[in-house]
Amino acid sequence: MLLQELVAVTDAVAATSSRLAKVAxxxxxxxxxxxxxxVPAIGFLLAAPRQGRLGVGWRSVTSLEAPHAEEPSLTLSEVDAALDTLARADGPGSVAVRSAELEALARRATPGEWDLLVRIMLGELRTGALEGVLLDAVAxxxxxxxxxxxxxxxxxxDLGETALLALTGTAEQLDAVGLRVGRPVMPMLASTAASTAEALEGLVTDGRRVAASIEYxxxxxxxxxxxxxxxxxxxTRSLAEITHRVPEIVDAVRALPAEQLILDGETLTLDEDGGPRPFQDTMARFGSETEAAAVLRPWFFDILHLDGRDLxxxxxxxxxDALARVAGDARMPGIVTDDPARAADFSREALAAGHEGVMVKALDAPYAAGRRGKSWLKVKPVLTYDLVVLAVEPGSGRRTGLLSNLHLGALDPTGExxxxxxxxxxxxxxKGLTDATxxxxxxxxPTIETHRSAYALHVQPVTVVEIAIDGVQRSSRYPGGVALRFARVKGYRPDKRPEEADTIQTLRTLLRG
Structure with missing residues (x-):
C-alpha cells in the first residue's frame, strides 16, 4: 500500500467528528x-511506530531543506524499513546516519506525505482516531x-498484533488470546468521585447499599x-519494562509464597520516618538507569494470576482473598465496608499517613483491563487533573533565565x-514549581520546541503534568469556555501519555450554574 492512502484516510478522519465515519x-x-x-500501519495510525524511540526530534525534521517528490511512490513497507534504520542508529556516526535517512525519506515523500511522516515520528498525529476508535475499525x-x-x-x-490476528486469523484464535505470565496487560483505570459517600452511593445495587473495598x-x-x-x-502503566531498574521490587516479589503471579500495584520511596516521599522523588528513582540510594517499596492491590489460575x-x-494469601506486608492497606462513616474515617487515616486519598472499589466487579469505568473510583481531597503543556513563558525576577509559566491544555477527543x-x-x-522543577x-x-511567539516558547503537546485546582470558572478567553481556578503544579507525569490526559468535557462538568 502507498503511504498516500494513509494520508487520505487520516485527513478524512480528522475532518469528521462522527465516530461511525471515522471507523468506516x-x-x-x-x-x-x-x-x-x-502492524506498521497500526503504529502509523497511532503515531506510535512499532520501533519505539527513533532518536528523531523536532529540530531534526524541521531543519531539513530537501525537495519533496511531486508524485506519491513511497510504500508503507519502505517507510517501515526507513524507521528501522533510524531506530537502529547508535554510537559514533549515528547522527549522520539518521540525517541521511531522513533526507532520503523527505526526498521520496510528497509534501502531504512528509507532513504525515513528521507527525508520526514526533508522536502527534491528532486525528481523533484514538485507540478505541481504531479497535472498532479493526473489528x-x-x-x-x-x-x-x-x-x-x-x-x-499490543494493538498491532491484535489487528493482525483479527484480520488474518480465525474468530476462535482471537477468542483464545488470554493472560500469559510475562506478557503485560493494559491496566484497569479509575474514575473519580468527590467523596467516599458519593463513591459508595454509586455502588448501590438494586436499591441496596453494598460493601466496597476502600484502599489507600x-x-x-x-x-x-x-x-x-x-x-x-x-x-510501568504504559507497559514499558523496567525490571533492570528496580531490583528491590524484583527481590520482594521473589520472596512471596507463590511460583506464578501477575500483580497490580503501586510503588514509591519512603523518607527516614517511613512516610511517602514526593512523587517526583519516586519518579526520579523509577527512571534511573544507575544505582540509587532511595529504595522503592511496592504495595499490591490486585492479583490477576496465581499459580496457574487466571483471576x-x-x-x-x-x-x-487470593492477594491476602500471598502479598503479606506488600498488600495495599484497605478495609471492606458499606458504612459511609467508616469509609470517611479510613480516608482521613490515609491522608494523615501522607497519601493522596483512597480508592473505592466494587467487590463484585471483574478486572476490566484497559477500561475506565465506575467499578473503581478514586477519592482525593484536592481536585487534580492530568493536563498537557502547550507552551511555557520565560520567568522574571528570581526566575529570570528560567522557563516558568505553563500554558495548560485539556484533551478534546471529539474535536468539539x-x-x-x-x-x-x-x-x-x-505556582508549585520547585527550583529543581x-x-x-x-x-x-527547548528540546521539543515547535516555534516561538513574542511571549512564549510553544512545544509539542506531549508532556503531561498533574495540576491541582480549587475548581473551574466560565471563561470567554479560552475556546473550551472554562478556566482553571488557583491552579498549581503537583508534578510532571512521565509515566503517562498525552492521550491519557483529562478531557475538556470532564473539566466542563465542574461548572455550576
Missing amino acids: ALADVLRRLDPAEV KAADRAPTAVRRAAMLSG KLDGARIQVHRDGDEVHVY LDEPLSARL FGAPGGFVMVGKTF LRWQTEHF
Missing part, C-alpha cells in the same frame, strides 16, 4: 492492507465482535509485576472545541 474510513483502509503491512474490517477485539488487545497489550491511594507510580519461578518482570474475570472479592484529538487551553500557572523544564522544553 479506517476499516476500509485496514481491509486493503497486506498482512506484513498491518469492522475483520468482521469480528468488537468485544473480542478489545479483550484481545487489552490482554496482549498512594502518590506513587503504577507497576504490574509478573513472576514465573525466579523470573520476574516489572512493567481476571473473577470478582474483586475473590481476587482480594478544535481539532479532534487535540488540546484545548484551559489556563496558565507558575524549574531547572528541569528549562532544559526539557
